[in-house]
Amino acid sequence: MKMMHLSYLPLLLLFSTTTSHSEPAGYSDCAPSPYVCGDASFAIGYPFHVDGRHDYCGYPNFYLSCTSNDTLTITISNKNFQVTYIDYDNRLLYLVDPAFVRPQSCPQPHNTTVDPTLFRVSDRNTNLTLFINCTASSSTIPYMYYDLLCMSFSWTGQHSYYRLDNGTTSTNGDDASGMGCSSTVVVPMAQDAAARLANRELDFGAALQQGFSVNWLPGMDWCGSKCVGSGGTCGYNASSPGDHTCFCPNGTFIDSCPSSNTWPTGKKSSRSWIVILGVLASVTGFVLVCGLCLLCYKRRYKQRLYSSTLIGPNSSVGTPSxxxxxxxxxxxxxxxxxxxxxxxxxxxxxxxxxxxxxxxxxxxxxxxxxxxxxxxxxxxxxxxxxxxxxxxxxxxxxxxxxxxxxxxxxxxxxxxxxxxxxxxxxFVPNGTLADHLHDPLRSRSLPLPVRLSMAVDAASALSYLHSMDIIHRDVKTHNILVDQHYRVKVADFGLSRLFPADATHVSTAPQGTPGYLDPEYHRFYQLTDKSDVYSYGVVLMELLSSRPAVDVGKQPNEISLAMMAVNKIQKGELDFVDPALLTGSCGQAEEAHGAVVAQVAELAFRCLQMDREMRPSIKEVLEELREVSRVLRSSGGEEADGEFKAAARDDLRLLKDSTAPFSPNSVTHEWTSRSTTPNASK
Structure with a gap:
């Protein structure tokens, strides 16, 4: 069990005392969280709900299910659609008709309708109107009609055409008057796909595979702007379906959360509460005043910097040029x-x-x-x-x-x-990986499959960089961004270096971030692609432990996460691992998760070897992580297969016999900068 820093204890006790009697279950139960389906991860929040979440977290008929072929689906107007993306900012749900998913050049579409009380087809679509089995030849129809050759048969004299209409108004059968068509079908299509279809960049089947988008209506006028905007979580009350249920830290309300000193009907504050809230309000006011003063000073200071010119490498004062x-x-x-x-x-x-x-x-x-x-x-x-x-x-x-x-x-x-x-x-909207891992509330919502997916994404990016002879040189969780579906993107290339194809290393003064810096690079000033591998090993340890790379509040032998984790792995101990990763969210076997954690810990251990020749390449790391992810998915929450578990046990035995790599404490030695070393030359 993780130890809590004592300085936070009084504040935590105060917080738990003021909230434990009033916080509704829905406030935490219904908070947006990741949901893994196959290789994809989706952020699930109101109005959607999935297995394992309470019905009051979502609106009726907004249930999402993960099918046996690992696709997320929703039923709309008694028809199943595949969900490819959920855009909460714009209230957009991106859908594909499963009939169009399998490769085919000429699928047979049918009219697409949605329940107008729950959805409306978004304005990001183009209506494709299909005129089927028409007797009119292409030379007699208006120019805006396109000949659909895959459904036209010259020997029968029947032709099929399609027309693209901007907007979302339906086209009725009168459009086919005079063309002798047997039927008319209207299908919404993504505007980009429609444009590429018209330009012959996509065939008919491929264009339909791009799907379309709909806006959902429940919560449109209150959920985001009122409830979420006031710090609450949206929900649904089956006994009062007309109410706009908002779960708040201090109770359940309608529409939005009130101010922090307002309580639901029936909740009375004692004098002690008033005293506590008064003290907190005074402290908060003092902090705000200090913050405003600091902000004004910072803005004036920046304005002075912006008004001056950039300083040259040998200048103390800037010049106009x-x-x-x-x-x-x-x-x-x-x-x-x-x-x-x-x-x-x-x-x-x-x-x-x-x-x-x-x-x-x-x-x-x-x-x-x-x-x-x-x-x-x-x-x-x-x-x-x-x-x-x-x-x-x-x-x-x-x-x-x-x-x-x-x-x-x-x-x-x-x-x-x-x-x-x-x-x-x-714009990547969901913060950094560090934000998610080092915030206790956020880290609990990152199950093992999601963390593995993030590790694979980051390794894939680094493998691509190394294939292009580029060394990132500042790999860390603060430089890994998380999108709303919990896929990650590597960022911040200010320290990156192009690596000569015929060189074994580049000689350069160390630059990077304390806790992530390759010890060989630190000692010998030799930068290689294995320097990124070392930094990535630290990221893996953060994913396993939910701890930062450097924590100066710890004991000296635990300040560096890499050093602490390597020492524990050598002793066959994995108590630094976040306990939440050892069990699944739906009764999944602890043994399967434990085997996966051991495998990833062994891989991170190899990445953190002092001798760069002993480290795997990032491509090898990526391949191993993909295999571990495959095994975890195939376990399906059941016991991991015997071969995999045996391999994990062997890994732990090997780790006990390994020699500890030298891992310098980057904080207590030469480091003086906050994140990177600004005065080192390349």
Whole structure:
């Protein structure tokens, strides 16, 4: 069992005292959580519900099920549809008709309808109207009708056509008047697929496989804007279906959660509660005032930095041409879309502090919305440092040439002549992997299959980078982003290096993050692809333990997670593993999960070897993780097969006989920086 830091005990006792008597089960039971179906993970929240969640967490007829062929499905108007994506921000459910999933060039579609009380076809679709078995020849029909050759038979004199209509209004049979058609079918189709079909980039069957989207209606006017916006969790009350049930920390309410000092009917506060709340309010007010003062100082300080010019490598004060010289000296080329500074300032509301979502290593990151409607993350250089500019330019050069589903996508950048250098990325909405692992409430919602999927995603991204002769050099959970379906993307390439194809290593001063740095790189200044493997091994240990890579509040021999975990594995101990990973969520066998955890721990142990030659390549790591994931899925919650369990036991015996690798305590030795080493040269 994990030990709690004593400094948090009084606060926890106060919190548990004030909430234990009033927090409804629905508040925690119905909070959005990941649901694994096959190789995919979906975030499940209101109005949807799945096996293992209470009916009051979802709206009737919004039940999602994972079929025997590992696809997520929903029944709408007595017809099953495959669910491919759930977009909670825009209330969109992406669906595919199972009849169109299997490869076929000319499927037979039928009219698609949805229950208008629960759904409406979204405006992101195009209506495809199909005119079947018509006697009119193609030379006599209007130009907007396309000949569907796969359903036309010249020897019978019958032809089939289709028409694409923007919008979601249905087309009725009158459109076929004069064409002698036997039937008319209307099918919604994703706009992009419809455009590619019209341009002959997709055949008819492939276009239908892209599916369509619908908006769900339950909760439309209250769930997100009122209940969730006030800190609650949406739910459903079968005895009062017309009520807008909102589960809150202090009770169950209608529409939204009230202020923290308001309690449900029948709950009376004693004088002690008033005293406690008064003290908390005073402390909170003091903290807010201090925070506002600090924010004002920070903004004024940043404005002074922005108004000055960038400092050159040999300058103590910037000159008007220093930024241009720095950029030109690093051969800056933005091989991607160029945004104007004005467009990005507009997208981020003038870089409003309320839009700031994080620190990207050498710049603040803001959430923004472009004029075309895309939600993006905008990174803005904030320090007048030559080294920071180099890292910025380095990220542009590397990311603009990469495309991989598990790497964050670079949409573009600003011109080097803009007021400041900006990078524009896809927006990944669910925070970082560190946020999920190191928050006790979030980490409990990450079961073993989801963590394995995340590990595979990250390893896949690194394997791709290494195949392109690129070393990331700053692999850590803070640089791994999580989307709303719990798939991950590796980000932050400011320290990355192109690796010469004919070289065994690159000599460079160590840069990276304490707790993740390869000890050989730290000692000998030799950077290799195995340096990333070491850092990835630390990430694996974080996934297993839910602990940070470095925790200065621990005993000296436990400050470094890597050192502590390696020492315990050598003794055959796995008590550092998060206990929640050793049992399944639906009665799955503890033995199966224990075997998987042991296998992953052994793999992480090999990644953390001092001698880089003893570490596996990231490609080998990826292959092993995929095999472990396959075995876990095949166990289906039953006992893992004997061969796999025996291998895991053998792994543990081997670990006991291994020699501990040297793992320097990166915090208590030479490190002085918060995350990276800014004064080291490449």
């Amino acid at each position: 220093s930024k241009k010289n720095v950029v030109e000296s690093t051969s800056f080329h933005c091989h991607t879309h160029l945004f104007s500074y004005e467009e990005l300032a507009e997208a981020t509301r003038g870089f409003d502090p309320s839009q700031e979502i994080g620190d990207g290593g050498y710049g603040s990151v803001y959430k923004g919305v472009l004029r075309d409607g895309r939600t993006v993350a905008v990174k803005r250089l904030y320090e007048t440092s030559y080294k920071r500019v180099e890292q910025f330019v380095n990220e542009v050069e590397i990311l603009s040439g990469l495309r991989h589903p598990n790497l964050v996508t670079l949409y573009g950048c600003t011109s080097p002549r803009s007021p400041t250098l900006l990078l524009v990325y896809e």
